[in-house]
Amino acid sequence: MLRLFGAKLGAINFVYPSARIWAPWLLETGDLVTIGRGAEIYNPGGVSLGSRTIISQDAYVCGATHDYQSPDFTYITKLVRTDPQVWVCARAIVLPGVHCKEGSVLGAGSVATRNLEAWTVYAGNPAVAVRPRTHIEMQWSTGRKQKDGSR
Numbered sequence: 001m002l003r004l005f006g007a008k009l010g011a012i013n014f015v016y017p018s019a020r021i022w023a024p025w026l027l028e029t030g031d032l033v034t035i036g037r038g039a040e041i042y043n044p045g046g047v048s049l050g051s052r053t054i055i056s057q058d059a060y061v062c063g064a065t066h067d068y069q070s071p072d073f074t075y076i077t078k079l080v081r082t083d084p085q086v087w088v089c090a091r092a093i094v095l096p097g098v099h100c101k102e103g104s105v106l107g108a109g110s111v112a113t114r115n116l117e118a119w120t121v122y123a124g125n126p127a128v129a130v131r132p133r134t135h136i137e138m139q140w141s142t143g144r145k146q147k148d149g150s151r
Helices: none
Strands: 027-029 040-042 047-049 061-062 064-066 075-077 080-082 120-124 128-132
Touching: none
Parallel strands: 027 047, 040 061, 047 080
Antiparallel strands: 064 075, 120 128
């Protein structure tokens, strides 16, 4: 259904029926992406989710805000993106313009107000780095042929 409304989805995505995608035509995902139960993707500025990204249950990815200093409360949209192997845990929030770099983890209930560095675990509000994450090399594939002909 998301593809019918213009979403550009990779192979084998798992989007739970209760997930809310505000502007499907502004959603792009890689392969093996999961958007969990009750997750909300508010994406007027676009959202790009790298392969093997997990957006867990009730997480909120927000791609817009307002300029509270502006007399007309100007609406501001910003792209939110994740690199491969990112995990946004349950009830976590990713704010406009944030880039979650490869392998980063945003802990449950945490709020990402700034970019998350690669292979680092973040927690809190605002989220701060709490420990490194072991770099994980993925050995399995989606079954689609790679450029070299392998699977």
